[in-house]
Amino acid sequence: MPELKVKDLSIGTLVRISFSLKPGRITCISGPSGSGKSRLLRAIADLESHAGDILLDNKPQGAYPAHHWRRRVILVPAQSAWWGDTVGEHFLTPMPRALLALGFPEDTEKWQVNRLSSGEKQRLALVRALSYRPQALLLDEPTANLDVDTTQEVERWLIALIEKHRYPTIWVAHSREQIQRIAHRHLTIVGDQLEEQEIHR
């Protein structure tokens, strides 16, 4: 999988920030609420207009048609939206192995969307995003609605997938313990800049 590079990006309160994401590596981003984490992810997914360059495989964002870019650099928002009746119709391809790995029964794709709990929605949104075969992942608090056990199960599953497919990954997280468990690199938003934090493994 290619590298994802952010060069001199300005979005919202953030000014000219630069960093790069190596394939198969998880970069955690944290910061107080309202500091612009979600907007940063939206800018990288090209859902908000912004200044600066973002490159995938050394090719700038603007060189891709917008929907091709978003198909490759998939953003999984903290609150997922569902439009169809059943879970399965939201997947590009059936995802039996991912569902099994997350402890969902075989008939999950036939489930009615309006009966999903928030925790189920959050995990199924990850499965849905992966069914589109991305090249990079932007995860906005992917375990916010999950209990402790499920959180660790999802973490292990995601880490294995990110290593296997070598996705460059941004993972917005709040909990210090979680960041210590998953991050290869940790950036925090301080004012209008990103600050590198040490990781104690």
Added chain:
Amino acid sequence: MNVIDLSWWQLSLAAGLVLALAVCTHIARLQLGKSLIIAAVRTVIQLTLIGLVLDSLFAVGSLLWVSLLALAMLLFAGQQVASRQKYRLRGGWSFAVGTLSMLVSAFCITLLCLVVLIAPEPWYQPQYSIPLLGMLLGNTMTGVALSLDRLTESMQRSRDIIENRLMLGQPWQQACLEFRRDAMRAGLMPTINAMAAAGIVFLPGMMTGQILSGTSPTIAVKYQILILFAIASGTGFGTFIAVTLASRKLFDKRERLRTDRLIKSKSH
């Protein structure tokens, strides 16, 4: 043709009925009385004026005056479309989209009907061209207004769904497909219902008018079929163009959803 003219006191009897209805709704506190009266007064004034205009236009019958009236009708219809939206596109785009879609559909189909199908001499003879255009424009206007209203309101309400679909890499057309489809249906449903029920549930207005004024029912039916088909295609193409243009306008070059291009109307 022996037409029985209506006298003014006969019309005022009909007006009395509307007034009675307004009084009843006022007593029942349904708050419809005022808008009912205003609409009724507008009907009288507008129709009287257009009657005078048509009388003099029929007398002159020149292409210039026919085109001027047609243009005025089009602009008024465009303004009506824009004013009926709960959410309008900023910068007069609702007016532009509405007017353009009606120009392309209602005008072209009126021209086609006049030149090829009815073929009066000359083709723009106001007795044919103005009523035909009015009927097409009126119906297309309703369709376009309904569909745009449905489109902008549902897209405004379902922003998170559309954005989530964009996040999964769907092109903008696909991300709002359901909303465009619903909007088209909302615009076309009255016309489809009218065609399906014509002659069974009700006699269409134009046919009734023709029969009352002495035309033989067989001829009136032929005209009515022509009119209904013209209305259906005019409304259909108009709605299609309006929905396509307006939904495109709600995304920018990078296919980002731009509901900030909508403003809420004060009157709603």
